[in-house]
Amino acid sequence: MDAEASQAQQQPNSESKRKGNNTGEKQHPPSILGLALPSISLFLIFNLVNLAVIKIVATLGTxxxxxxxxxxxxxxxxxxxxMGLSAGATALIAHAWGAKKPQEAALLTSLSVKLGIALSIVTSLIFMYLVPQLADVFQLTGPAKEATIDYVRFSSAFNANFAIIVLITSALRATGDGWVPLYITAFCNALFLPFCAALTYGWPLLNVPELGIRGTALGGGIAYVIGSILTWILWRRHCLQLPYQSSNLKQDWQAVKKLWHISYPAIAEQLVIQIALFLFLTVVATYSTEAFAAYGVGLGILSITIVIGAGFGVAASALVGQELGAGNPDRAIGIGYRTLFWAVLTMTIMGALTIYFATPLASFMVNDPEVIRLTAVFLFMLGISQPLMAVDFALGGALRGAxxxxxxxxxxxxxxxxxxxxxxxxxxxxGLSVxxxxxxxxxxxxxxxxxxFYRFYSKVWLRPHMPGN
Structure with a gap:
């Protein structure tokens, strides 16, 4: 890292001082619930919008x-x-923020955004090229295959905008600000659904043509473009808690390597999850269409519980990182266990409710008796797993924050x-049943x-943060 960047990390720029809202030292440490609740709301909005998009295109056909x-x-x-890059950046940004180095946190944010844009462009180009083959993997033919190719290719053009929003809002959460990311996400999604509907079915009053599935992709993409521009302007003009800091991938190469060193295992973890989900789905699909449908419906219903766990994971990651940056390992441990308590409590309650109402919930989603039966069984399995999932979310988030x-x-x-x-x-x-x-x-x-749990309890993760390391 060059001398100018190092100096900038130690001395916030004059504009940041004038704003007086982004110097790290003046911020009160957020509570676990104060950071988890807006994060849960954000993830819930994202899930509901995904369901709404399916509802929008349902009229077009299967x-x-x-x-x-x-x-x-x-x-x-x-x-x-x-998401993996975001997890790595969150750990480093939270650590810098806790150490009262807001400009270092800003520099890491800038680098993560640039890396995220580059990564999203490369992966988008790859999948735009491979989408016909991927459609074959999912055994899609005819109109379904053509619609998938159109949807993926048009949507992929906006993945860089999505990356900008995700990485800047994740950086804000790392500083303890969970509400501004929620407001930004709510604004984007307030545009997302109307734009999707208008471009899918047309809007004669404004001479907007009917574009079908391409319009669905374009409508969502335009919302991401507007949201990313707004987010960037707010950050660039020092309207956020996190100050703005320019970066240069070449000059700040040491910081880039540090960011990548933390991020690539998290990226690999996300890839493992997606690969494993796909493989597990293929096993379920060998039984029956009803079993496959029950798996999908069950995951949709349990998404509410899952976002609760994800919200506590975000809170643990940010707060543990901040406490370690501030040199408070004992407080970091305490935050991990308190987050675990709240996660287990809320997810166990939600799991119990899901088990109790499993059949009515399944009946609300589908009409097929066999799908309802299998969905209820799947919900029971997921319901009794909620305390275990809470451990993974809460303490896994704490480890990533460290x-x-x-x-x-x-x-x-x-x-x-x-x-x-x-x-x-x-x-x-x-030869056992599904x-x-x-x-x-x-x-x-x-x-x-x-x-x-054993990893967190062992405190091995604290060693890099002990004096002399």
Whole structure:
């Protein structure tokens, strides 16, 4: 890192001082719930919008619904890189913020945004080229395949804008500001759905043509463009808690290497999750269409519980990182355990409610009796796994906030691929029913929860933050 950048990290620029709202020292440390609640709301909005997009295209036909569903699966792989980079950046930014180095946090944010844009462009080009082959993997033919190709290619043009929003808002959460990211996301989605609907079906009053599935992709993309420009302007003009700092990938190469060193295991973890989900789905699909549908419906219903866990994971990551940056390892440990308490409490309650109302919830979503029965079974399996998932979310987030991104990768690989897939394939080999396949996920969550809890309890993750390291 060059001398000018180093000096900038130690001395906030004069404009930042005039604003008086982004110097790290003047901010009160956020509470766990104060950071978790807006994060949960943000993730919930994202999930609800995804469901609403399916509702928008449902009138067009099953081919378009298949296109959006398949496109979402493909984009999860593309977004894995962005989310992994975000996890690594969050750890470093939170650490710098806790150490009262706001300009270093700003520099890391700037570098993460540039890396995120580059990563999203490369992955988008790859998937735009490969989408016909990927459609074949999902066994799509005819109109469904053509609609998927259109949807993915048009949507991919805006992935860089999505990356800008995700990385800047993640950086804000790392500083303890969970509400501004929520406002930005709410604004983007307030544009997202109307634009999608208008360009999908047309708007004669404004001479907007009917573009079908391409319009759905373009409408969402335009919302991302507006949202990314707004987010960048707010940051560039020092309207956010996090100050703006320019960066140069070449001159700040040491910081880039540090960011990548923390981020690439988190990126790999996201890729492992997507690969394992795909493989598990293929096993479920070998039983029946009803089993496949039940799996999808069950995950949709449980998404509310999952976003609760994700919100507490974000809070743990940011707050643990800040406390370690401030030189308070004991407080970092305490935050991890308190976050675990809240995550287990809320997710256990939600899991119990889901089990109790499993059949009515399944009946609300679908009409097929067999799908309803299998969905209720799957919800039961997921419901009793909620406390285990809470351990993974809360303490996994704490470890990532401490910069220990490799162990969550190891636990995910061990639980998802080595345990869930091995157990599922064993049950399949023994000729057991699909209900047993659903039960394999319990073994996955047990393994991950035990590994993550032991790692946090061992305090090995604290060693790099002890004096002399």
């Amino acid at each position: 081919a378009e619904v298949a296109a959006v569903t398949t496109g979402s699966r493909i984009f999860f792989i593309v977004y894995a890189g962005i 910069g220990d991104t490799r162990f969550p990768l190891l636990s995910t690989f061990s639980g998802f691929l080595l345990t869930r897939m091995a157990v599922a394939l064993l049950f399949k080999f023994l 209900e047993w396949i659903f039960g394999a996920l319990i073994a996955d969550y047990i393994v991950k929860a035990v590994l993550i």
